[in-house]
Amino acid sequence: MARSTVCIVATLASLALASHTRADGLVPYTIVGDGIADSLTGMPGDAARGRALVLARTTTCILCHSGPFPETRFQGDLAPDLSGAGTRWSTSQLRLRLVDASHFNPDTIMPSYYRTDGLVRVGRNFTGKPILSATEIEDIVAFLATLRD
Amino acid sequence: MILWRAIAAAILFAGIPALLAGEIPPDARRSGYSFMGPDTRAMQDDDTSNPGMLFVLDGETLWRKKTGSADKSCADCHGDARSSMKGVAARYPAFDKALARPVTLDQRINLCRTNHQQATPLPYESRDILTLSAFVAHQSRGIAITAGEDPRLAPFVEQGRKLYLQREGQLNLACTNCHDDNFDKRLAGSPITQAQPTGYPLYRLEWQTLGSLERRLRSCMTGVRAQAYEYGAPELVALELYLMSRARGMPMETPAIRP
Structure with a gap:
C-alpha cells in the first residue's frame, strides 16, 4: 500500500515535470482519475463571473447547452441541460470536462476549451489560443458547481 | 437455416447502395425550407413578397445587356434563358474540360464574360454576379438537382466529402457534426438544417441581401473559428460540389429565403 502510494506520487511528479516543458503557453495540469483536482490558477474561481461567462455567446456554452437561466432566450439543445451539473459532477470532473471533453469521448462535439494542439485550419485571430483562459475555466467551474438539483 | 438467412440478408443489402456512417438516407433529406x-x-x-425575385429581375436585364469589347449580351449567344438555361444550375458545379476541374455557376458566368464577351470578370459576391446567377438558377426552380453525375467529377466530389467530414477551427467541428448528426436540434435557439443547398443564390434575412453558397460556407467556417477558404478556392468548389451531389434529386428553389 505504502509502496503504491509512493509510486503514484512519483508518477504525478514526473507528469507535472513533463507538462512544465509544454511550449504552448498553457498552464500545466495533471489528470488524476477522471478529473483535474487542482485549480488551473491555484485559486478558486468566481462563480458570479462564471455565470456571466456561461451566458456570454463568445464562450459558446449557451449555443449548445440550456440551463436555469430564465432571462436568457435562444439557448441550445445540442448538449445536456446544465441544471444539476454541480450534483452530477465534482469540481475536479467539471474541470477536465471543460479543459478536454475529448478525453472521455473522442467523437464528442464539445470543444476542448483549454487546448491548442491537434487542431486544423484555426482562424488567424485564434491561432495558439485556447477557447477559454485558465481564469475563465476556473470561474465557470465555480459557477457550475453551484448548479445543484 | 440461419446460414441461408444470413446469405439472403447479405444479398438483399448488397443491392442497396451503402450509406456511409452519419449520412442521411435519401428519403429523409429535407430542404432548409x-x-x-x-x-x-x-x-x-x-x-x-420574395425579395430574391428583385435580384432575378435585375439579372434578366443584365442577361440582355451587351457588354465587353465583343459587345455581346448573354442572350445573343444563349437566346431565351427560359429554355436554354432550364436545368443548367441544377447540374453545377460542372466539369470544365479546359481547366480539368469543376467550376461553379458564378465561375462559368465569368468564364463566359472573359472568353466570349471579352469583359472583365465580375467580383465574387458583387450584385451583378449574384443577379445573373440568380436569374440563371431561377430557370431551374422545381427541377431536380443532378450535380456530380459526370464521372470526371468523382475525385472532386470525394475531396468535398473529405472536407465535409474534416473537423476544423478552434472549436474543432466538422460540417457533419451538426448537419448530419444534429439537424433539427437548436443551436442558440435556431434550428440546425441538413445543409441541402437547394436554393442558392438565396436571400438571407440575416444578410438583408442575396448571397452565394460560398458566402454561407465561409460564414460557417468563421463560426467554428476556422480560416475560411477564399472565394473560388478549389476546396470551396469541391465542398459545394459535394453538397450539391448530396442533394441530388431534390428540387431547386432559387431564389430561396432563409432566416
Missing part, C-alpha cells in the same frame, strides 16, 4: 417558420415560408412562396 422545411425548418423555417410559416411566415418565412410564405415569403418564399409568393414571388411578389
